[in-house]
Amino acid sequence: MPSIRSSVAIRSSVAILAAGVILAGTFVVPAAATGGHRGDDRSREAVVIAHRGASGYRPEHTIAAYKLAIKQCADYIEPDLVTTKDGVLVDRHEPEISTTTDVAAHPEFAGRKTTKMLDGNPLTGWFTEDFTLAELRTLRAVERLPQLRPQNVAYNGRYQVPTFQEVLKLAAKSRTCDGKRLGVIPEIKHSTFFQQQGFDLEPKVVRLLHKYGFDSKRDPAVIQSFEISNLVRLNKLTKVRLVQLIDCQGGPYDQRVLGRTTTYADMVTAAGLRAVSKYADQVGLCKNVMIPRNADNTLGSPTPVIRDAHRAGLTVVGWTFRRENSFLPANFQKGSDPAGIGDLVSEIRVFLKAGMDQFFTDNPDLGVKAARRSR
Numbered sequence: 001m002p003s004i005r006s007s008v009a010i011r012s013s014v015a016i017l018a019a020g021v022i023l024a025g026t027f028v029v030p031a032a033a034t035g036g037h038r039g040d041d042r043s044r045e046a047v048v049i050a051h052r053g054a055s056g057y058r059p060e061h062t063i064a065a066y067k068l069a070i071k072q073c074a075d076y077i078e079p080d081l082v083t084t085k086d087g088v089l090v091d092r093h094e095p096e097i098s099t100t101t102d103v104a105a106h107p108e109f110a111g112r113k114t115t116k117m118l119d120g121n122p123l124t125g126w127f128t129e130d131f132t133l134a135e136l137r138t139l140r141a142v143e144r145l146p147q148l149r150p151q152n153v154a155y156n157g158r159y160q161v162p163t164f165q166e167v168l169k170l171a172a173k174s175r176t177c178d179g180k181r182l183g184v185i186p187e188i189k190h191s192t193f194f195q196q197q198g199f200d201l202e203p204k205v206v207r208l209l210h211k212y213g214f215d216s217k218r219d220p221a222v223i224q225s226f227e228i229s230n231l232v233r234l235n236k237l238t239k240v241r242l243v244q245l246i247d248c249q250g251g252p253y254d255q256r257v258l259g260r261t262t263t264y265a266d267m268v269t270a271a272g273l274r275a276v277s278k279y280a281d282q283v284g285l286c287k288n289v290m291i292p293r294n295a296d297n298t299l300g301s302p303t304p305v306i307r308d309a310h311r312a313g314l315t316v317v318g319w320t321f322r323r324e325n326s327f328l329p330a331n332f333q334k335g336s337d338p339a340g341i342g343d344l345v346s347e348i349r350v351f352l353k354a355g356m357d358q359f360f361t362d363n364p365d366l367g368v369k370a371a372r373r374s375r
Helices: 007-018 063-071 107-112 150-155 164-172 191-196 201-211 229-237 253-257 270-276 305-311 344-353 364-374
Strands: 047-050 080-083 089-091 114-118 121-125 222-225 241-246 282-286 315-321 358-361
Touching (some): 047 364, 063 164, 089 164, 089 201, 164 201, 191 201, 191 229, 201 229, 222 229, 229 253, 315 344, 344 358
Parallel strands (some): 047 358, 282 315
Antiparallel strands (some): 114 121
16 A cells, blocks of 8 residues: 555645745745755747647547647646545546546446535545546546537547556657657646645655656656645655646635635746745746736737746746637637637747747647747
């Protein structure tokens, strides 16, 4: 059995690490994080990250989606990490799996349906941490956005839920179209939620990355999180680069649990970004934070955040770029069908011109096309 710490001990550890993150409403770096966890990828080359694999063309977080992303010349593939009941890291967008697997069609698991508080909000469904790996292996992946990607429904039922180790094995034997090592950029999902249930994901992520040769800032690996405390902790556990994810609204859940008032808006001020740079190498920005939409849903003007992040020494990573009209600014849409295919390449190029260094896309082939001008 993998080691599982008590949730009380883990919460105490998190509290110690995060102490001092917010003082009088100002975002400041914890003392434990100082020392400069610096990266080496500020080359301004536009790096293309396959968001959950080539998820615009195959059900997300499947080996098939990752393999297609590699064929489409992605530089990195992204596995989102959650855990099973027996402590195995697996790739799912969320611990709740009713929209990404066929679990609801399995009567033997009907009794596993439950309601949990995920980051403070009630959510009903089936959760990976209530299944062993062997049980998860009986499920099959399905398309999460069938209304927008009906063509992907044809692949429902074909693929298992992969483990993080399986994705690392694939990455270790793969090369990019440029002949470089394929990169991996795992996101640790809902760290505090899992800590509260007695699961400690961070050391397992580090151990597996190191096992497969991703153990320094020179290696093509980056660990992501929307929370702060686990990145501060990871800064002490590994030399692998780290990225602080920033949502369009709200704030890190771990800070709320600790009684802090930190918002993502606090973190994208010039001072906030300097604080992030003390424990992370990159900042992963919701694209509307970089260039917001106008009232008519057209793309507006860039904010100072890219400039300020670069001044703080941070690589700027944007998310998430998708080709369907539903996700595009009005001036890049084609037709009125939300599932219609718009001009994703042109949208990405606007963000690259504004200074974005790397980006997540569900459509790596189009991302590579957009990035060619900057390569």
